[in-house]
Amino acid sequence: MGISIVIPAFNEEKYLAQTLGVLQxxxxISEVIVVDDGSEDLTSEIAKLFTDQVITLESNYGKGEALRRGFAASSGDILVCLDSDLGESARFVRELYLPVLVGQADMSIAVLPPAHKRGGFGLVKGLARRGIRQLTGFDPTSPLSGQRAFTREAVSKISSWEGRFGIEVGMTIDIMRSGMRIMEVPVPFSHRETGRDISGFVHRGKQFMDVGKVLGRKWIWR
Structure with missing residues (x-):
């Protein structure tokens, strides 16, 4: 059963090589696909040294569209999306996709260890978690986790590929509504963390807006 890894990346030249080197x-793993989402650095050039396929988007469309393009180009029976900055911890990827591989789940979501430094105040995570619970009955521990594995059928149930930071919330709702099985699994992945500084708060503000938009659309079409 083939396993395809899809990594959306935007200006990730600093972290990408280590992550891809570990996955190699x-x-x-049958194939690794990097989708360069309109990067302005050497992301594509670095990806070509390590991967089976690099898809280069002409503009920064957002994570949702990058994943859609990557999944469409993949050939595996199991599809895995990973962040580009996992580094050495990418070696734990099997722990993420194993429940899907053995038929225990249609989508598995990685629950990461506690952050090493203080981040936000939990507003985005709380909004996402409450929204998913109210719309589906599923109460996720890690509603925003970008490390996920899917059956190809589960991916086919995603009705819309919400542009940016709302993609994980949207796909969870779509797959749960379709009656498929979702499992959260602890995986010791690690990646760079946003702190309580201006850039961190700007990032979380964008997340909050995007998650709110996705929940609003899903509520209207419930």
């Missing part, structure tokens, strides 16, 4: 060594 992992047994059982």
């Amino acid at each position: 060594k992992e047994k059982g």
Whole structure:
């Protein structure tokens, strides 16, 4: 059963090589696809050194469209999306996709260890969690986790590829509404964290807006 890894990346030249280098060594992975979402640095050039396929988008469309393009180009029976900055911790990817591989779940979501430094105040996560619970009955621990594995059928249930930081919330609602099985699994992934500084608060503000928009659309079409 083929396993395709899809990594959306925007200006990730600093972190991408280490993540891809680790994935190259992992047994059982059929292909690794990087979708360069309109980067202005050397993301594409670095990706070409390590991957089976690099898809270069002409503009920064957002994570949702990058994932849609990557999944459409993939050939595996199991599709895995990972962030580009996992570095050495990418070696734990099998723990993420194993529940899907053995038929326990149609989508698995990685629950990461606690952050090393203080981030936001939980507003975005709280909004996402409450929205998913109210719309589906599922109460996720990690509603914003970008590390996920899917059956190809589960991916086909995603009705809209919300542009940016709302994609995970949207896909969770769509897959849950379709009656498929979702499982959260602890995986010791690690990646860069946003702190309580101006850039961190700007990032979380964008997240809050995008998640709110997705929940609003899903509520209207419930």
